[in-house]
Amino acid sequence: MHLTGNGHACQEQIRFFLVSGAADVSSHWNGYGKYDGIVSMNMRRTTIKDVAEAAGVGVATVSRVLSGGSASPATRERVLTVAAQLDYRPSALGRNLRQQRSGGIGLLLPDITDTFYGRLADGVLACARSAGEPVILGATGDDPEREAELIGMLLEQGVDRVIAIPSGDGETWAPTLRAGLTTVFAHRLAAGRDDVPAVLADDRAGVRTAVDYLTGLGHRRIAYLGGPGQEQRLSVFRQALGALVDEDLIVSARGSRDSAYAVAAGLLQRRPDLTAVLAGGNLLGEAAVLAARELDLRVPRDLSLIMFDDVPWAELCSPPLTVIAQPAQDIGYRAAELVLRAGPRRPRSVLLPTELMVRGSCAPRGISRSPR
Amino acid sequence: MHLTGNGHACQEQIRFFLVSGAADVSSHWNGYGKYDGIVSMNMRRTTIKDVAEAAGVGVATVSRVLSGGSASPATRERVLTVAAQLDYRPSALGRNLRQQRSGGIGLLLPDITDTFYGRLADGVLACARSAGEPVILGATGDDPEREAELIGMLLEQGVDRVIAIPSGDGETWAPTLRAGLTTVFAHRLAAGRDDVPAVLADDRAGVRTAVDYLTGLGHRRIAYLGGPGQEQRLSVFRQALGALVDEDLIVSARGSRDSAYAVAAGLLQRRPDLTAVLAGGNLLGEAAVLAARELDLRVPRDLSLIMFDDVPWAELCSPPLTVIAQPAQDIGYRAAELVLRAGPRRPRSVLLPTELMVRGSCAPRGISRSPR
DNA sequence: GAGATGCATGAAAACGTATCCACATCGGGT
DNA sequence: ACCCGATGTGGATACGTTTTCATGCATCTC
Numbered sequence: 092m093h094l095t096g097n098g099h100a101c102q103e104q105i106r107f108f109l110v111s112g113a114a115d116v117s118s119h120w121n122g123y124g125k126y127d128g129i130v131s132m133n134m135r136r137t138t139i140k141d142v143a144e145a146a147g148v149g150v151a152t153v154s155r156v157l158s159g160g161s162a163s164p165a166t167r168e169r170v171l172t173v174a175a176q177l178d179y180r181p182s183a184l185g186r187n188l189r190q191q192r193s194g195g196i197g198l199l200l201p202d203i204t205d206t207f208y209g210r211l212a213d214g215v216l217a218c219a220r221s222a223g224e225p226v227i228l229g230a231t232g233d234d235p236e237r238e239a240e241l242i243g244m245l246l247e248q249g250v251d252r253v254i255a256i257p258s259g260d261g262e263t264w265a266p267t268l269r270a271g272l273t274t275v276f277a278h279r280l281a282a283g284r285d286d287v288p289a290v291l292a293d294d295r296a297g298v299r300t301a302v303d304y305l306t307g308l309g310h311r312r313i314a315y316l317g318g319p320g321q322e323q324r325l326s327v328f329r330q331a332l333g334a335l336v337d338e339d340l341i342v343s344a345r346g347s348r349d350s351a352y353a354v355a356a357g358l359l360q361r362r363p364d365l366t367a368v369l370a371g372g373n374l375l376g377e378a379a380v381l382a383a384r385e386l387d388l389r390v391p392r393d394l395s396l397i398m399f400d401d402v403p404w405a406e407l408c409s410p411p412l413t414v415i416a417q418p419a420q421d422i423g424y425r426a427a428e429l430v431l432r433a434g435p436r437r438p439r440s441v442l443l444p445t446e447l448m449v450r451g452s453c454a455p456r457g458i459s460r461s462p463r
Numbered sequence: 464m465h466l467t468g469n470g471h472a473c474q475e476q477i478r479f480f481l482v483s484g485a486a487d488v489s490s491h492w493n494g495y496g497k498y499d500g501i502v503s504m505n506m507r508r509t510t511i512k513d514v515a516e517a518a519g520v521g522v523a524t525v526s527r528v529l530s531g532g533s534a535s536p537a538t539r540e541r542v543l544t545v546a547a548q549l550d551y552r553p554s555a556l557g558r559n560l561r562q563q564r565s566g567g568i569g570l571l572l573p574d575i576t577d578t579f580y581g582r583l584a585d586g587v588l589a590c591a592r593s594a595g596e597p598v599i600l601g602a603t604g605d606d607p608e609r610e611a612e613l614i615g616m617l618l619e620q621g622v623d624r625v626i627a628i629p630s631g632d633g634e635t636w637a638p639t640l641r642a643g644l645t646t647v648f649a650h651r652l653a654a655g656r657d658d659v660p661a662v663l664a665d666d667r668a669g670v671r672t673a674v675d676y677l678t679g680l681g682h683r684r685i686a687y688l689g690g691p692g693q694e695q696r697l698s699v700f701r702q703a704l705g706a707l708v709d710e711d712l713i714v715s716a717r718g719s720r721d722s723a724y725a726v727a728a729g730l731l732q733r734r735p736d737l738t739a740v741l742a743g744g745n746l747l748g749e750a751a752v753l754a755a756r757e758l759d760l761r762v763p764r765d766l767s768l769i770m771f772d773d774v775p776w777a778e779l780c781s782p783p784l785t786v787i788a789q790p791a792q793d794i795g796y797r798a799a800e801l802v803l804r805a806g807p808r809r810p811r812s813v814l815l816p817t818e819l820m821v822r823g824s825c826a827p828r829g830i831s832r833s834p835r
Numbered sequence: 836g837a838g839a840t841g842c843a844t845g846a847a848a849a850c851g852t853a854t855c856c857a858c859a860t861c862g863g864g865t
Numbered sequence: 866a867c868c869c870g871a872t873g874t875g876g877a878t879a880c881g882t883t884t885t886c887a888t889g890c891a892t893c894t895c
Contacts, residue, residue, distance in 0.1 A: 136563075136851090138850095138851055138852085139851065139852065139853095140851080140852095143875090148874080148875080149874065149875035149876070150851090150852080150853095150875080150876090151853080151854080151855095151874070151875055151876075151877095152873085152874060152875070154852065154853055154854085155853090155854095155873095155874090158853075160853095161872075161873075162873070162874085163872085163873060163874090166873080166874085180615070180618065180619050181619070181851085181852075182619070182621065182850090182851050182852070183565070183619050183620045183621055183852095184556075184559045184560045184563070184565060184620075184621045184850075184851070184852085185560060185850070185851025185852035185853085185880095186851075186852050186853070187556045187559070187560075187852085187880095188556045188557055188559075188560045188850085188851075188852070188879095188880050188881065188882085189851075189852045189853045189854080189879080189880055190852085190853065190854095190880085191508075191556070191880065191881095193555075193556060195599070195620070198600075202585070203575070203581050203584050203585050203588065204578065204581050204582050204585050205581075206576065206578055206581070209575050209576045209577075209578070209581045210576050212575050212600070213574070213575050213576050213602065216575065216600065216601070216602045217602075220601075220602075220609075220613075223616070225599045225601075225616060225617075225620055226599065226600050226601070227567070227597045227598065227599055227600075228570075228584070228588065228598050228599075228600040229588070229592075229597075229598070230585065230588045230589075230592075237592075241592075243552070244595070244597060245597075246552065247552050247553070247554070247555050248555045248556075248567075248597055249554065249555060249556045348775070377775055377776070377779065380779055381778070381779070402776075403720070403749055403776075404749070404774075404775075404776030404779060404780070406753070407749060407752055407753070407776060407779070407780050408776070408779050408780070408781075409780075409781035508881090510880095510881060510882085511881065511882065511883095512881080515845095520844080520845080521844065521845035521846070522845080522846090522881090522882085522883095523844070523845055523846080523847095523883085523884080523885095524843085524844060524845070526882070526883060526884085527843095527844090527883090527884095530883075533842075533843075534843070534844085535842085535843060535844090538843080538844085553881085553882075554880090554881055554882070555882095556880080556881070556882085557850095557880070557881025557882035557883085558881075558882050558883070559850095559882085560849095560850050560851065560852085560880085560881075560882070560883095561849075561850055561881080561882045561883045561884080562850085562882085562883065562884095563850065563851095
């Protein structure tokens with residue numbers, strides 16, 4: 092009761108100022124923050140109603156002005172001035188409930204610890220920030236179940252836009268689309284969901300370039316060390332390798348570092364005859380380097396190595412790693428653009444170029460590895 | 464109109480099933496999703512009211528049951544059953560508006576690309592997930608202005624819990640606390656805001672250990688390569704070094720990789736006489752390694768290097784980097800715990816241990832570096 | 836047996852916003 | 866002079882939930 096009365100008094104005060112001369116208002120009310128200690132604890136949030144009363148207009152008008160609707164220049168200016176003076180910030184809560192959507196954009200990725208996804212997330216954040224949209228982050232751990240859980244959470248939150256590096260298949264994503272979420276996939280697709288727009292690096296060209304480079308150096312027994320959801324790369328790998336393909340040299344790890352290392356070490360141990368490895372991600376590349384070192388294989392003399400994704404430490408490694416650079420940040424940014432600009436018709440998917448960065452981890456096939 | 468009528472019909476249907484035999488309901492309505500193609504586009508969200516009507520109780524009762532309030536076992540079971548059948552999910556939008564808070568937890572950090580912050584974020588996500596809370600991520604770029612902007616966004620969203628690696632000073636964070644947000648700082652403090660609980664790595668001990676280790680190896684001219692917000696580390700560094708301190712050897716970079724490299728290269732070039740560097744973060748360590756390589760300084764023969772924060776590539780580097788490991792993930796997790804369990808009284812801050820991991824980037828001071 | 840006590844329950848209010856609709860005002864055209 | 870359309874405006878409503886409050890019923894106590 093007391094509070095409401097107090098608030099009213101303030102608003103009258105402001106109206107007075109506005110009438111007598113708006114120019115002075117700011118100087119008087121700039122120090123609003125100084126009232127901190129006194130009123131902060133139990134101060135009600137400034138609502139659209141307060142602004143309306145202080146400006147002497149209806150709430151509808153305020154809402155229109157602030158949402159870009161039509162209004163006479165005079166009232167528009169008055170409303171804007173008063174809103175600024177009161178330091179009014181529209182409550183996303185009210186708006187969200189009214190329009191049945193929370194506005195934010197959900198971002199679901201396997202592992203925020205992986206610098207690739209980190210850079211991708213950074214791109215999303217950059218675009219979202221320029222659009223003033225909050226980003227809700229979730230880590231799926233490449234587990235469809237956790238992914239489904241997170242999707243449920245997003246739905247419950249009323250999020251209506253989501254960018255995902257999908258782990259699950261079409262089934263997992265059915266509820267999302269059914270609920271009318273605008274979805275954009277990044278970096279990879281979900282099996283059986285080619286109706287969802289996506290932003291992808293040109294894996295096809297990347298793999299082909301890498302394979303051509305390695306075969307050009309004389310390599311014949313080339314392994315692919317893959318991760319989750321790399322079916323497309325695998326098919327291109329097989330295709331590019333043609334007759335040289337050896338299914339025993341194509342292995343897949345789960346998302347974790349441990350799994351990657353285990354698989355890499357197993358591969359190198361099992362097949363001492365292979366001369367080159369294409370690692371399908373920086374975690375896998377890291378695992379390959381560690382495993383090679385553990386087995387006393389020297390890169391690139393004993394083993395040539397190409398890694399997907401250019402990370403800062405690729406240059407620090409010795410030898411510096413030859414990589415296929417992917418525009419992780421761009422992927423995120425473009426995905427955010429797509430999901431924000433989602434118009435009536437479904438936007439076209441985007442394919443971003445990859446680039447082979449030749450450093451020092453590949454060499455012509457020399458003397459065959461000495462058996463251990 | 465048509466829709467409402469349709470919805471009512473469905474509810475009647477369900478009530479009938481429930482009366483006649485609940486066991487059959489699931490089998491009949493399991494296939495609910497099959498109606499997708501027909502009704503999905505214009506199907507109203509299932510609300511608490513629907514559940515109430517279908518269960519033949521009031522909305523208040525449903526709310527109580529679902530929020531863990533008291534209710535008779537009979538009604539509780541009936542409500543739960545109906546809710547499950549209707550696949551009812553409470554709308555966070557409505558709840559948020561009602562209780563004037565959005566429930567989620569905001570996470571503000573300088574740069575999600577930095578693996579340290581990535582791991583920290585991962586810890587936060589882990590804890591938040593187990594609590595069922597969404598996380599809203601924002602990247603400040605170590606810029607107080609952007610930070611203030613993001614804080615404003617969080618306030619607008621009604622977020623009432625925030626974890627931050629603060630960039631700004633107490634002034635920046637005044638609005639946050641004024642608005643009644645429960646705030647927890649992680650990894651570092653904001654100047655003049657020691658009233659905010661924090662989760663920190665034991666920098667004090669870390670720096671001291673590192674300095675002792677280096678001086679123990681005979682080093683006398685030791686540089687500190689710092690980043691933003693490392694005032695405390697600097698003071699400890701000076702203190703630990705005692706009479707050996709040389710202000711010219713204490714330099715600070717901004718957050719970016721470029722800045723870090725520039726400062727590192729400048730330092731090494733300007734002072735060829737220094738024999739050891741303590742880098743205050745993995746970006747700075749990376750910069751130091753690159754700069755040293757560029758100047759043809761061999762590590763550790765010409766230059767000993769210790770880096771704050773243990774990252775996977777520290778082992779891949781040659782030589783492997785001696786580091787001060789920080790429990791980044793734990794920091795995030797604990798911070799999330801604190802901010803979630805925020806009771807009436809302010810929780811105590813937490814200090815987590817650091818650990819010196821000796822690898823190969825430090826050596827006893829040998830022959831002084833040859834001048835270039 | 837009457838009053839007191841406890842519990843389950845539902846109607847209603849509130850949260851802050853956007854939008855629908857009705858009304859008023861004004862200018863220009865017949 | 867009258868009407869009509871365009872435009873600006875404000876009251877009222879709805880969004881889905883939680884919480885308060887009053888009511889009814891059953892049980893307990895003296």
